[in-house]
Amino acid sequence: MSAIAFVLNGRQVSLPPGTSPTLTLLDWLRGPAVLPGTKEGCAEGDCGACTVVLEGTEGARTPINACLALLGQMHGQAIRTVEGLRGADGGPHPIQRAMAESDGTQCGFCTPGIVMTAWAHAREGGEVHEALAGNLCRCTGYRPILEVFAGLADDCGAAPDLPAPEAVRFEAPGQVFHRPVTLEALLALRAAHPEAWLLAGGTDLGLRVSDHRERPAEVICLLGVPELHALRATPDAIETGAAVSYARLLALFRQEPGFAPFATLLARLGSRQIRGLGTLGGNLGTASPIGDALPPLLALGAQVTLASVRGRRVLAVEDFLKGYRVNDLAADEVVVSVTLPRPAPGELFVCEKVSKRHDQDIATVGAAFRLRLEGERVAEAVLAFGGVGPMAARARRAEAALRGRRLDAAALAAAAEALAEDIAPQSDWRGSAAYRLMVAQGLLRRLQLRAAQPDLALDVADYAP
Structure with a gap:
């Protein structure tokens, strides 16, 4: 049995044995990790309050909904939350300062997710409306937020070093989570466990966990198979x-x-x-x-x-x-x-x-x-x-x-x-x-x-x- 491990805000994290691999990243961040900056709004991937960013080895930054991502999926990844953003002086990141100074935040509930979307957008670029489509703000209004996005600059942060994928198996009471790294191993697991969830992105299956609170007994994760x-x-x-x-x-x-x-x-x-x-x-x-x-x-x-x-x-x-x-x-x-x-x-x-x-x-x-x-x-x-x-x-x-x-x-x-x-x-x-x-x-x-x-x-x- 392996331990779920990933890089969180630049530091290696290894979760205790027996941690549920189908606990959502959001529930873990706001619970055991004590990182409540990431908010829970809808728990369905619609509002963006739970946005965190996956950092790729080639510098890519991919915003995702932490409410739909399962801990087993995050193994071997690099995750950045709003608590992991800092300016060069150790204070707030320039994006955070810009949001405050341009009146881009009122109640602040949606702000962490918008900041993380902005941090990814500063690196990835593209159309601003498209970048913000996954973030809902009920009270501020989008004009000052759009002004912040118009002035974004990449902070040129270095890409993380990530380990090569390896076959792992996570166990928790009543649960087994398989993560093969070859197609042959995947097919053998599927033959042995035909009732298991086949999990890739999880934007549909994740709802069954976040919204309906299902706890699958067996999961086969597809993310480690190169083919x-x-x-x-x-x-x-x-x-x-x-x-x-x-x-x-x-x-x-x-x-x-x-x-x-x-x-x-x-x-x-x-x-x-x-x-x-x-x-x-x-x-x-x-x-x-x-x-x-x-x-x-x-x-x-x-x-x-x-x-x-x-x-x-x-x-x-x-x-x-x-x-x-x-x-x-x-x-x-x-x-x-x-x-x-x-x-x-x-x-x-x-x-x-x-x-x-x-x-x-x-x-x-x-x-x-x-x-x-x-x-x-x-x-x-x-x-x-x-x-x-x-x-x-x-x-x-x-x-x-x-x-x-x-x-x-x-x-x-x-x-x-x-x-x-x-x-x-x-x-x-x-x-x-x-x-x-x-x-x-x-x-x-x-x-x-x-x-x-x-x-x-x-x-x-x-x-x-």
Whole structure:
């Protein structure tokens, strides 16, 4: 049995034997660690009050939600909390001073999380609105906070030295937490423990601990297996390991013009904190009908590679999804990788998401479309939707209504009418069944604009001055 160990605020920490590996990092920080600067707001990864930063060996700084991160996941990592920030004189960090001097804080409850987000943003850069999307401030107002972000400068802090990954096993009363470092070991563990949680980012499973207070008996953590972290672009596709974070995937998509619509969608998937942990493999594993990434995977004709001690098999994502939170993963299998074919030159690839809020919200309706035109006529149409049935799925009748026709208002009206036979939306607090059908049909009609005006803004953020 090993001890959970990590670097915390620059110092090596080893937790006592028997510490629960599924205790959330937030509960440990505010409890045994006596570091209450990190706050608990929602305990669901929405408010950002619990934001801490993972420091990478190459200097990267990744903000995450401590309320969703489990101690077993943190083994071998370097974590920085608000108590670990200092100025050169030993006093408050320049970011902390700027927040106070610009009136960027009132009650102060959200401030530690915002400071940690700012500290990561000063190193990583990017769009300020996107950086702040995961931090909620109820009383200050964002103008002075945005002013602080506009003046940020990297403090050039050195990257930590982290040990090479090693296979570990953590035990606590009634719990075992496995962390293999080879695919072979992972598959052997999965065969021996088919009921264990498969844990990568934990942005979904973490809720079962933080919100529902579940205490799993057996967990197999995927974060130490190199094959699951592989990410490469080939002339024909992007191949991503199942445990590659959305943050890494988004960075690659932004360098690939054909995947720009997918990048715009991923930038709205949760927040930077969620994307720092969440994975495409997890989105497939949960098989939620409102998983943001699933309609684009269907539209692209993506394939998923599964493995077990019995061997490997490759399935189309369309065949992998079976029903409401049901997939074709056998009890002894794991998702190894996902292959996303590149849209062909000249194809129209569109990703859409309609939700009550622009940022940090679950989709009411999601959609992704891929059209291939020959002349003025639609030679191929792939139309995928989420949030309109028990699982994300293609709209086959609507596709047939478009095929062979000019992409005009009449064809799209026919496709929209056929769509009513493809989908079976339900009513809930995010939207009624009638509203969801209307939205899905409206997204289809908007295809005419997408085709006629390829430079049309893909996202409301594109309208920002």
